[in-house]
Amino acid sequence: DSGVTQTPKHLITATGQRVTLRCSPRSGDLSVYWYQQSLDQGLQFLIHYYNGEERAKGNILERFSAQQFPDLHSELNLSSLELGDSALYFCASSVAGGNYGYTFGSGTRLTVV
C-alpha cells in the first residue's frame, strides 16, 4: 500500500455519462497530481493541485475538471464521456516540490462503452 488511495478501482460507464474519480493523498502530502494513461500511451499530465489550489494544467479536456478539498483529497470529474476517454487514471501525491518523488495510487480503470 503506497498510502495514496484511489477509488473506484474499476468503472464501466456509457458514453455521454459523467463520473467522479477520487484520490486521497498520502498523509502529510499537500500536492496531488492527476495523470491519464491511454492504450499504448505514456502518462499524460492532466492537472496539479497544491493545498487546495490549482498549480498547473496539462492537456486536460474542457469536459474534465478537478478540485482539491480542505481535507486534501481530490476528485477528478469527467463528463460527456466518449469512447476515447477509456484509460487508466492515476493520482499521485508528494510533499511540496516533489523532491522525494511522487507516490502513485493504484489507479482507476475507466471503460466507456
Add this chain to the structure above:
Amino acid sequence: ILNVEQSPQSLHVQEGDSTNFTCSFPSSNFYALHWYRWETAKSPEALFVMTLNGDEKKKGRISATLNTKEGYSYLYIKGSQPEDSATYLCASRNTGGFKTIFGAGTRLFVKA
C-alpha cells in the same frame, strides 16, 4: 511544453547483463529529473529524484546520472535480474511551472 524522450523503447537482456537507458529533456528552466520503476499491474515507484548537474544516485544495482546542461540522464542496471523486468520512466519538471512531464518509458525484459 516539455518534451521528454526515452530510448530505447524496449530492451531485451539476459540475466547478468548490465544495461543502461537514456532520458533526454529540455535543459532550459530545469528543476528536477525523476526516475520511476513501473511493474506490470502495479503503480510507478520512485527510484531517484535528481536536481543538480552532475548528480549521481545509487540504489543497490541501479544508478543514475544527470547532465542538466545538455539535458540527459542515464539509468544503469548492473547484473540485471529477472525481477528487474519493468518499465522505467523518467520525468522532468521545469522551473516555469509545476508540471512534471513523463517520457514514454523504456520497457526492460530480463530473461533468466
